[in-house]
Amino acid sequence: MDPTHTGTTRTATGTPPGAGVSGSDRPRLARHVRLAFCRTRQRKILLHPETVVVLNASGADILELCDGQHTVTEIVSELGARYQTVPEDEVRQFLTRLVARRWLEVTDG
Amino acid sequence: MDSPFGLLAELTYRCPLACPYCSNPLNMAGYQDELATDEWRRVLVEASDLGVLQCHLSGGEPLLRRDLVEIVRDAHDLGLYTNLITSALGLSRPRAEQLRAAGLDHVQISIQSDEPTVSDRIAGIPSFRRKIEAMGLVKELGWPLTMNVVLHRHNIDRVADVLALAEDVGADRVELANTQYYGWAWRNRDALLPSRAQLEAAEVVVRAARERLQDRMDIIYVIPDYYSRYPKPCMGGWASRQLTVTPNGDVLPCPAAHSLPLPRASVRDDPLELIWAEAPVMTAFRGTDWMPEPCRSCFRREVDFGGCRCQAFLLTGDAARTDPVCYLSPDHDLVARAVEAANADSRNDDLPLVPRPHRPGLPLVACPRPARPGGRGSPC
Numbered sequence: 001m002d003p004t005h006t007g008t009t010r011t012a013t014g015t016p017p018g019a020g021v022s023g024s025d026r027p028r029l030a031r032h033v034r035l036a037f038c039r040t041r042q043r044k045i046l047l048h049p050e051t052v053v054v055l056n057a058s059g060a061d062i063l064e065l066c067d068g069q070h071t072v073t074e075i076v077s078e079l080g081a082r083y084q085t086v087p088e089d090e091v092r093q094f095l096t097r098l099v100a101r102r103w104l105e106v107t108d109g
Numbered sequence: 110m111d112s113p114f115g116l117l118a119e120l121t122y123r124c125p126l127a128c129p130y131c132s133n134p135l136n137m138a139g140y141q142d143e144l145a146t147d148e149w150r151r152v153l154v155e156a157s158d159l160g161v162l163q164c165h166l167s168g169g170e171p172l173l174r175r176d177l178v179e180i181v182r183d184a185h186d187l188g189l190y191t192n193l194i195t196s197a198l199g200l201s202r203p204r205a206e207q208l209r210a211a212g213l214d215h216v217q218i219s220i221q222s223d224e225p226t227v228s229d230r231i232a233g234i235p236s237f238r239r240k241i242e243a244m245g246l247v248k249e250l251g252w253p254l255t256m257n258v259v260l261h262r263h264n265i266d267r268v269a270d271v272l273a274l275a276e277d278v279g280a281d282r283v284e285l286a287n288t289q290y291y292g293w294a295w296r297n298r299d300a301l302l303p304s305r306a307q308l309e310a311a312e313v314v315v316r317a318a319r320e321r322l323q324d325r326m327d328i329i330y331v332i333p334d335y336y337s338r339y340p341k342p343c344m345g346g347w348a349s350r351q352l353t354v355t356p357n358g359d360v361l362p363c364p365a366a367h368s369l370p371l372p373r374a375s376v377r378d379d380p381l382e383l384i385w386a387e388a389p390v391m392t393a394f395r396g397t398d399w400m401p402e403p404c405r406s407c408f409r410r411e412v413d414f415g416g417c418r419c420q421a422f423l424l425t426g427d428a429a430r431t432d433p434v435c436y437l438s439p440d441h442d443l444v445a446r447a448v449e450a451a452n453a454d455s456r457n458d459d460l461p462l463v464p465r466p467h468r469p470g471l472p473l474v475a476c477p478r479p480a481r482p483g484g485r486g487s488p489c
Contacts, residue, residue, distance in 0.1 A: 032215055032253030032281060034190055040112055040160035047190040049215045049255060049282065052114045052162050102327055 021072050021095050025106035028068035033103045035063050048103060058086050062094060066104055110395065112160025113385065116189075117353040117364055118149065120180070122169040125198045127233030127464035128221065130259050130294040130301055133169065134367040138469035143356045146176040148376065150183045152354055155381035157187040161352075164189040167364075169356070172199035178207045185212025192217065194257070197243035198236055205243075209250050216247045217255040217284070222264045223274040231263065233464045244278040255282040260311065260333075261301040262451070268311045272318045272328070280326060285315065287333035291365035293465040295423055300460035302451040308336060335444055339409060340416025340432035347394035347418055352385065360384045362391055365419040369393075369428050394418050399429055403437045 021027065029035060034047040044060035046053040055063065061082060065075045076091045098104040122137045134140070144152070153164065164184040171177055172195055184191045193208070197218045220240050221231035228237040247254045256275045260268065268285060275283040287308075290298045303311075315330045322328065334341045344351055348362040355361065358376040374388035385391055393399065397410050404415040415421075416432020424433045424443045433440040450456060 030253075031251070034214065036162070036188060036190075038160065038162060040158070045162060047162060047214075049190075049192055049217070049253065050163075 021092065021099055021106060022108070023071060023073035023076075025072050025108055026068050026070060027066040027072065027075075027095055027099065027104040027106045029063070029066060030103055030105050035060075046103065058083050058091075059094065062091060066095075068107065110386065111349060113156075113350055113352050114161065115163040115165060115351040116153075116156045116161045117165045117167055117351065118152070118171075118180070119167050119169065119353060119355050119364065120149070120171045120174045120177070121356045123173045123468045124169040124196065124465070125173075125234055125467060126170070126196050126219075126236065127467055128231060128259070128293070129297045129462040129464050130261055130288045131465040132289065132292040132294060132364055133465060134292055135296065136367075136469075137466070140356045140359075141469055143174075144354075144358050144376070146179055148358065149176075149180050152358075152376050152381065153180070153184050153187055153189070155376070156352075157189060159382050159385055162188075162190060163192065165192045165194055167194040170196050170198065172196075172204065178204075178211050181208055181213045182211040185214075190214050195219070196232070196236065197240045198234075200243040200246065202246060205246050205250055209252070213252070215255065216252050217257050218244055218247065219257040219259070220271075220274070221258075223267055223270040227264065227267070241278065244280070248279050253281045254279065255284060256280040257284045257286065259286050259288055260303070261288045262303040262307065263301070265303050265307050265311050269314045269318075272314070272322075275326065276322065282327040282329065284329045284331065285311075286329075286331035289331075289334070289365075291419055291423070293463065297462050298447065299450060300462050302335060302447060303333070304452050305336065305448075306452075308333060334417075334420075334434045335448055337434060338436050340413050340420075340434040342413040343417035343420075343432075346396075346414040348385070348391040349395065349414075352381075352391075360388065360390065362394075363419065365417075366390070369419065369422055371428075394428070401430060403435075403439075404431050407437070 032049055036045055036047055038045045038054070041054060044055045046055060046063060058079060062075060062079060065078060072092065072095060075095070076088045079086050079091050080088060095104065099106060121143055122133045122140050166177070166180065171193060174180065181191050191213050192215045193213055194217045218240055220237065221228040225237040229235045244254055244256065256278065258271050271285070272283065288294050288301050294301060315328060319328050344363045351363070353361045353364045354376060355367070360374045360376060360381065361367065371390045371393055374384045374390050379388070400410060400415050404410050416434055418428045420434065421430045421432050422428035425440050430440060431438040433443045435441065
């Protein structure tokens with residue numbers, strides 16, 4: 001995940017330290033974040049007020065499952081089924097980073 | 110050469126506010142022939158084709174454009190993430206509802222201080238109360254809200270109160286941006302530059318607030334580069350990720366590059382794609398080939414890209430020099446002297462602030478500096 005800052009004179013941004021996510025959390029995109037497709041780059045992208053993240057295939061798949069319905073455990077298991085090469089820990093870490101940045105919100109249980 | 114991610118659409122330089130730190134150019138009269146609605150539509154289409162994903166609608170005050178709703182709708186229909194950067198003056202309920210319906214994604218509202226009289230004095234117009242009301246409206250209509258505050262010598266001591274206000278209004282993000290010295294801010298630099306003690310105190314407050322509010326609010330703190338060891342990686346590199354279109358259609362790699370001695374490029378003359386790829390204003394400092402020493406052989410050349418070209422130009426008269434903010438720059442003394450003056454015991458604390466005019470052609474009147482927080486001063 002390599003966020004690109006698109007603000008004007010940005011020199012530093014705060015990434016608050018985030019707690020981990022638990023298996024029963026149901027993540028969904030925060031309301032100021034949008035998942036979209038960029039035809040120029042032919043990639044899924046995550047849009048935030050001043051940042052763009054160009055997603056790889058597994059990142060895009062994870063975020064599409066972040067619909068407030070699937071639990072973290074379900075997302076991890078679904079990704080494991082789709083990609084033999086994506087370790088569970090990485091999926092969890094990806095979600096944790098996005099929660100810490102407040103790009104994902106979680107509801108418990 | 111990469112595709113740009115963001116377009117800063119500066120729709121107009123007209124503004125109801127007169128903030129002395131405005132980054133708009135000093136010669137605003139050169140930008141009065143504003144692009145028409147259909148010209149902006151074409152710019153947005155060309156930007157989207159070029160790979161732009163975000164459209165920041167700014168100014169001046171973008172709400173002064175009567176066609177703002179149409180422009181937002183066009184950007185939204187192209188799939189761009191739309192972000193309105195506004196003083197909030199003119200954000201009536203009907204206008205806000207129209208913008209919401211047109212697909213506006215996010216609203217950033219500036220305040221000049223948490224304290225009404227200080228905010229109004231810095232803005233040069235009674236505006237604080239309307240801004241707070243507009244923030245309520247933004248939340249009510251379900252938008253994410255960012256509160257923008259430019260920090261400088263006359264309000265940085267209030268940063269704790271500013272953060273408390275951001276919490277009160279339910280801001281999702283707050284941007285505390287130390288003044289960057291371009292345009293009117295450059296002109297007012299010596300009156301605006303805070304002392305080291307002021308900055309250190311503010312940073313303690315910001316760190317604590319981030320810790321306390323981490324689940325509720327993003328706190329973005331833009332550091333004052335005059336006090337940095339290394340320069341900022343300005344715009345992520347010259348003409349690398351973003352472009353700016355000025356009210357009259359000039360295309361720039363950043364919102365401060367108006368005055369650089371490079372040939373104009375305009376969307377009225379050429380397609381955006383051609384300008385991005387080939388115009389001298391884009392290619393002059395793209396990549397690392399242009400770099401002088403000490404940047405050329407520096408291990409940070411791909412980290413901070415030599416810093417800011419506009420700052421190098423303003424300080425040294427040569428845009429191709431290392432950003433003098435860098436402690437390795439042969440011109441670093443220019444920054445060190447300004448910092449020294451801002452910290453001198455003998456500093457004259459009544460340096461005048463020149464407000465930017467609301468529109469070109471109005472006479473400039475130097476106004477007294479804003480009073481200390483809570484104090485009284487004559488209005489600008």
